[in-house]
Amino acid sequence: xxxxxxxxxxxxxxxxxxxxxxxxxxxxxxxxxxxxxxxxxxxxxxxxxxxxxxxxxxxxxxxxxxxxxxxxxxxxxxxxxxxxxxxxxxxxxxxxxxxxxxxxxxxxxxxxxxxxx
Numbered sequence: 001x002x003x004x005x006x007x008x009x010x011x012x013x014x015x016x017x018x019x020x021x022x023x024x025x026x027x028x029x030x031x032x033x034x035x036x037x038x039x040x041x042x043x044x045x046x047x048x049x050x051x052x053x054x055x056x057x058x059x060x061x062x063x064x065x066x067x068x069x070x071x072x073x074x075x076x077x078x079x080x081x082x083x084x085x086x087x088x089x090x091x092x093x094x095x096x097x098x099x100x101x102x103x104x105x106x107x108x109x110x111x112x113x114x115x116x117x
Contacts, residue, residue: 010054012047019043020051024060032064032104036071036078048077056085061104069100 012020022036034055038048055061055069067086071078073096083089086102093099 006060008058008060010051010058012050012054014043014047017043020047022051022055024055024058026060026064029063030065032061032067034061034067034069036069036075038072038075038078045077048075048079049081052078052081052085056104064104067100067102067104069102070094070097071100072096073098 006026008024010022010024011018018039020036020038022034024032024034026032036048036051036055038051056067061067067082069082073093075098079091079098079100082100082102086104089100089102091098091100
């Protein structure tokens with residue numbers, strides 16, 4: 001994971017290969033923008049969920065209150081995880097991508113990756 005000011009880059013690596021990545025940017029004090037990408041091809045299940053968890057566990061995400069995310073259309077695993085971890089999730093198509101607007105969870109014991117399970 002690399003940090004550059006208010007920008008972050010996270011990766012999910014399996015067998016030495018990057019299978020998922022996200023670029024995250026904190027806009028002002030309230031909005032977190034994230035572009036999530038899961039690589040095409042064969043990889044173990046859970047990559048999308050692991051990527052969402054990595055993004056939402058960043059300090060930048062905890063500092064924001066709204067999430068604006070972009071992910072590939074059809075990336076159901078990432079979208080499902082966003083629905084588990086965030087409140088008020090709204091989606092809309094935009095070409096080959098899915099735009100997601102969500103309310104980030106407040107910090108606390110129910111805001112971790114296992115919340116809602």
